[in-house]
Amino acid sequence: MRSFPWFSSFFVVAMSAAALAAPASSQPAISLDEFLNTTAITAARPSPDGSAVVIGTEAPDWSGNRFREQLWLWTAHSGLRALTQAASDSDPRWSPDGKWIAFLSDRPVAADTKAGDATRLWIIAATGGEAQPLYNEKTDTHSFAWSADSTTLFFSIRQPISADQQDAEKAEWKDVIRWREQERGDALLALPLAAALARNRAVPPEHPQKSDDAKPVYPAGSRVLSTSPLEINDITPSPDGALIAYITNSISHRMEDPGQIEIFTVPVSGGASRQLTHNQALEDNLHWTADSRVLRFIVHAAGGSLSGPYRDVQGRLYQLDPATGSVTRLGADFPGSWENYDQLADGSLVAIGLKGTEQHLYHVIGTRAAELPSGEGSVASASIPLHSHGLVFERSAINVPTQVFVAADAAHPEQATAITHFNPIFAQRAQPTWRTYRWKAPDGVSVEGVLIFPPGKQNARNLRMLTFIHGGPADADGNRFGADWYDWATLAAAHGWLVFRPNYRGSSGYGDDFMLQIAPHIVSKPGDDILSGVDALVRDGIAAPDKLAVGGYSYGGYMTNWLITATTRFKAAVTGAGAVEHAANWGNDDVSFDDAWYLGGAPWQQPAMYQSEAALFRMDRVRTPTHIVQGNHDVRVSYLEGVTLERALQRLGIPHSFLVFPGEGHGLGNDPWHGYIKLRDELLWLDKYDPQ
Numbered sequence: 023m024r025s026f027p028w029f030s031s032f033f034v035v036a037m038s039a040a041a042l043a044a045p046a047s048s049q050p051a052i053s054l055d056e057f058l059n060t061t062a063i064t065a066a067r068p069s070p071d072g073s074a075v076v077i078g079t080e081a082p083d084w085s086g087n088r089f090r091e092q093l094w095l096w097t098a099h100s101g102l103r104a105l106t107q108a109a110s111d112s113d114p115r116w117s118p119d120g121k122w123i124a125f126l127s128d129r130p131v132a133a134d135t136k137a138g139d140a141t142r143l144w145i146i147a148a149t150g151g152e153a154q155p156l157y158n159e160k161t162d163t164h165s166f167a168w169s170a171d172s173t174t175l176f177f178s179i180r181q182p183i184s185a186d187q188q189d190a191e192k193a194e195w196k197d198v199i200r201w202r203e204q205e206r207g208d209a210l211l212a213l214p215l216a217a218a219l220a221r222n223r224a225v226p227p228e229h230p231q232k233s234d235d236a237k238p239v240y241p242a243g244s245r246v247l248s249t250s251p252l253e254i255n256d257i258t259p260s261p262d263g264a265l266i267a268y269i270t271n272s273i274s275h276r277m278e279d280p281g282q283i284e285i286f287t288v289p290v291s292g293g294a295s296r297q298l299t300h301n302q303a304l305e306d307n308l309h310w311t312a313d314s315r316v317l318r319f320i321v322h323a324a325g326g327s328l329s330g331p332y333r334d335v336q337g338r339l340y341q342l343d344p345a346t347g348s349v350t351r352l353g354a355d356f357p358g359s360w361e362n363y364d365q366l367a368d369g370s371l372v373a374i375g376l377k378g379t380e381q382h383l384y385h386v387i388g389t390r391a392a393e394l395p396s397g398e399g400s401v402a403s404a405s406i407p408l409h410s411h412g413l414v415f416e417r418s419a420i421n422v423p424t425q426v427f428v429a430a431d432a433a434h435p436e437q438a439t440a441i442t443h444f445n446p447i448f449a450q451r452a453q454p455t456w457r458t459y460r461w462k463a464p465d466g467v468s469v470e471g472v473l474i475f476p477p478g479k480q481n482a483r484n485l486r487m488l489t490f491i492h493g494g495p496a497d498a499d500g501n502r503f504g505a506d507w508y509d510w511a512t513l514a515a516a517h518g519w520l521v522f523r524p525n526y527r528g529s530s531g532y533g534d535d536f537m538l539q540i541a542p543h544i545v546s547k548p549g550d551d552i553l554s555g556v557d558a559l560v561r562d563g564i565a566a567p568d569k570l571a572v573g574g575y576s577y578g579g580y581m582t583n584w585l586i587t588a589t590t591r592f593k594a595a596v597t598g599a600g601a602v603e604h605a606a607n608w609g610n611d612d613v614s615f616d617d618a619w620y621l622g623g624a625p626w627q628q629p630a631m632y633q634s635e636a637a638l639f640r641m642d643r644v645r646t647p648t649h650i651v652q653g654n655h656d657v658r659v660s661y662l663e664g665v666t667l668e669r670a671l672q673r674l675g676i677p678h679s680f681l682v683f684p685g686e687g688h689g690l691g692n693d694p695w696h697g698y699i700k701l702r703d704e705l706l707w708l709d710k711y712d713p714q
Contacts, residue, residue: 036633047096051420051477051516054705058082058698060505061444063416064091064112066403066426069120072410073097074148074594075441076114077426078149082694083109095150096441105146106153110137117172121148122215124156124175124425126163131155143177154222156213157241165268167257169290172391173215176247176266178208178254180273182238205273207251210266210288211244212558220241220258221657227458230273248288248295256306260314263290265344267298267308267317278656280304280326285317287344294390302332309365317342318352318371323359323530323537332619334541335494337361339373339386356384356391359530366407369492372413372432374401376531379472379500383415384434394434400502413438417643418472418503420512421453423425445505450475454515456501459522461558463551467539469624470532471524471555472499473564476517485520486569486712489556489592493576495528495540495548507697508575508692516671517705518714520565526551526581542622544604544635545584552581553589567591572646573704573711575599576659577687583667586648587640594711596704598651599688602638602670605629610660641670647677649707651700653686679707 055529064465065078065527075096083090091112095105105123114125128141135158143156143163156175180407181192183206185608221242240246252270259266272282280302288295294674298317299305304325309318318341321327322472324334328349336359339352353360358377363386365371371386372394381400384391406413413432418424423445429438456474463469479485490511492499504511509520525532527550528540540547559565571594574582579600601607605625608617620627621635633639664680671678681703683696688698 030481032375036661043401047478049450049452052448054698054702056447056451057505057510058507058694059447060423062506063426063442063444065114066414066416067114067116067405068410068412068414068428069148070118070388070408070410071118071120072407072412072414072428072430072520074120075414075426075428077102077117077442078112078114078622079541080112084694087693087695088316089691093123094442095123095148096428097354102442102452105150108153110141111144115166115168116148116408117171117215118167118170121172122146123148124168124500125153126166127153127489129153131158135160140323143175143692145175148453151595154219156218156219157244159241161241164253165255165257167259167266169212169259170261170263174212175215175218176212176257176259178268179209179241180255181206181209181249182240184238185235188237199280206237207249207273208254209240209249210240210247210254210257210268212247212290212292213244214239245292247290247292250286252282252296256308258308258310258317259290260310261312262314264314266290267310267344268666269305274612276614277304278614285319286340290483290643296344296640297334298342298347299328301328301329302326303328310587311341311365311369312367315343315345317344318363318365320363321361323376324494332615334528334537334616334619336537339363339371352388353384353391354389356386357533362403364404366406366432367411369713372404372406374404376498378470378531379498379525380532381500383503385433392616394433397436398501400500400504419501420456420472420503423448423503423505426637435689448505452516453616456478459555459559461555463527463554465550467527467536467551469524469526469551469555471522472501473522474511474523474558475519475629476515479520483563484566485564485567485571486518486558486714487522487556487571488514488519488708489522489524489570489572490514491552491572491574491578492523492525492529493574493578494530494536495526495577496530497601498529498531499523500525507700513701514705514708518708519571519708522555522559522565524552524555540633542619542628542635544620545580545637548581549588550586552585556591566677569593569712571595571708573597573708574653575651579659583637586646587637587643590643590645592646594653594708595646595648596707597648597667598700599653599656599659599664600667601636601659602641603663604632605658606631607663610657610662611658612650629659630676638666638670641674641708644674644676645673647707647711649704650678650680652681653683653688653690653696655685656688658688677711679703 046411061081073502077094090109093105098104110128111127141162146153164178256269285298287296303321323337326332361374363373383394383396402416404415425440426442560567573593573596575598579597582597668680
């Protein structure tokens with residue numbers, strides 16, 4: 023565990039003691055600083071023979087005001103050890119021969135370069151040693167993959183322009199941003215590994231190529247296979263070495279048209295790309311079958327539809343025959359939402375399925391899915407070694423931090439062994455208890471959620487209760503671990519709150535019909551579900567009627583903003599990155615097609631619905647003291663939505679606070695202190711207006 027810097031220790035200890043007084047227990051409650059010092063696992067990928075696993079982690083670097091990304095290597099012989107020491111190494115991929123690990127990093131490539139100037143592709147020997155850049159040029163790698171024979175790395179970058187073109191653009195436009203006109207698509211490149219290693223061994227070391235001013239500069243030694251007017255992601259070479267499949271995306275990542283996210287193939291020898299899909303779905307996670315004849319992919323929950331207009335349904339698995347263009351749905355008999363998958367040697371799948379509050383492993387053959395015994399809790403990522411029958415996966419539970427597990431047989435994940443032991447502090451602190459809770463919505467539909475009780479309060483009654491609403495809305499709260507500025511339910515429980523986490527209409531894991539019922543009433547329908555759950559908990563004597571609070575972030579912020587206009591029973595609210603109206607938010611949102619689907623069309627097509635489902639036009643009903651947070655670079659929910667909410671509360675004389683985090687987008691991923699301050703002040707706000 024990493025401790026806070028010495029200069030803040032007095033402040034942290036004082037804050038933790040004041041804000042997080044421990045309940046009666048043989049163990050103390052988790053403190054705010056312990057909670058936010060969590061190491062998160064970002065990747066777990068087995069070597070081709072299954073004998074080793076490379077693991078990516080992210081942890082706060084308090085003195086550096088950043089998050090530190092690091093790679094680790096586990097082997098059965100040596101256990102877990104650090105593979106890299108830099109602060110920004112991520113997305114590791116094994117070479118098929120098991121000799122190398124490629125990864126992304128923004129570390130400097132030479133003495134005359136600086137960290138952060140570009141996110142390049144790096145390689146390191148699986149036996150360890152010094153990492154080496156694949157190229158020196160100042161350009162970001164967007165996606166990458168190894169060739170099947172381990173001799174070549176394929177990667178995508180923004181199409182470069184010449185120095186003359188750069189100078190001409192600067193002279194004509196100065197610092198003016200041409201909103202769409204200046205966008206350039208990607209180039210898909212091939213670079214032989216041997217050539218890159220030779221350049222790194224050169225004496226004196228080779229520097230980035232110098233332009234002749236008239237020609238664009240590509241990474242030295244690379245070969246252009248294809249170009250696209252869009253960004254190239256999820257690069258996937260076929261095992262026979264003939265084709266490369268990839269998925270395109272919007273260059274700006276403003277996903278205004280799901281039709282920009284499609285599957286293509288291009289010959290490894292180079293040439294014109296062939297588009298395989300034409301639909302309104304967001305394809306992801308491409309895999310070739312072993313015979314190189316079929317592509318598998320997933321469309322995540324709220325990722326659109328392969329047929330007809332865009333709509334939000336549960337996650338689905340598909341396979342595509344590139345020769346005929348035919349698409350087949352896999353695991354269609356599963357009633358929940360597919361979250362991810364990998365392939366076994368026989369062509370069947372091991373997939374992660376969300377059903378209700380549990381997320382487990384399933385064996386998928388054709389349309390059928392059989393649950394695999396994977397132990398208590400919820401499974402996250404799952405990876406199968408290229409030449410082994412084993413399985414590597416992540417598992418957690420509400421009280422059990424995420425760890426990486428290795429199973430010798432993918433059919434028996436219950437026999438897996440944990441190979442990481444991050445965040446041991448949670449086992450040394452008082453544990454909240456939890457259970458599912460079900461109730462009926464006003465229209466008779468059954469709704470489910472999770473109750474998390476303060477330590478030692480499982481059977482207590484008339485507890486103060488925080489209704490804590492998940493984002494998405496295509497997500498579901500359940501038996502999985504969370505410990506960060508966004509998912510802090512167990513910290514609230516340690517702080518004496520009964521935490522109610524409702525899986526309202528629009529949540530995934532409960533069937534397509536349940537998800538689809540959120541449209542077009544994007545907040546009022548889920549709002550009825552949530553308030554009826556609060557009513558049921560009060561009737562059952564579990565929640566105290568005069569000690570209720572509400573909060574959430576992103577879509578949870580949308581709902582919080584709506585609910586404080588629907589009832590005055592909440593004593594306090596904490597909301598973040600949530601819209602208060604839908605017209606401007608449709609224009610500012612980077613996934614505007616999703617907003618339009620929820621509300622039945624564009625603002626000029628459904629003006630009445632855009633207004634009736636907006637909290638802004640009901641703000642005169644608000645009486646709840648409200649704490650607001652927002653990143654000022656947020657393009658998912660515009661920072662100006664927070665400004666609008668604050669202005670309304672100010673005009674109405676409602677007690678409120680507004681924290682703006684500079685440089686942060688929709689997630690607070692740049693500076694860990696921003697998440698710390700957010701959570702510190704939210705807990706204080708709740709206590710101020712609804713004390714124990």
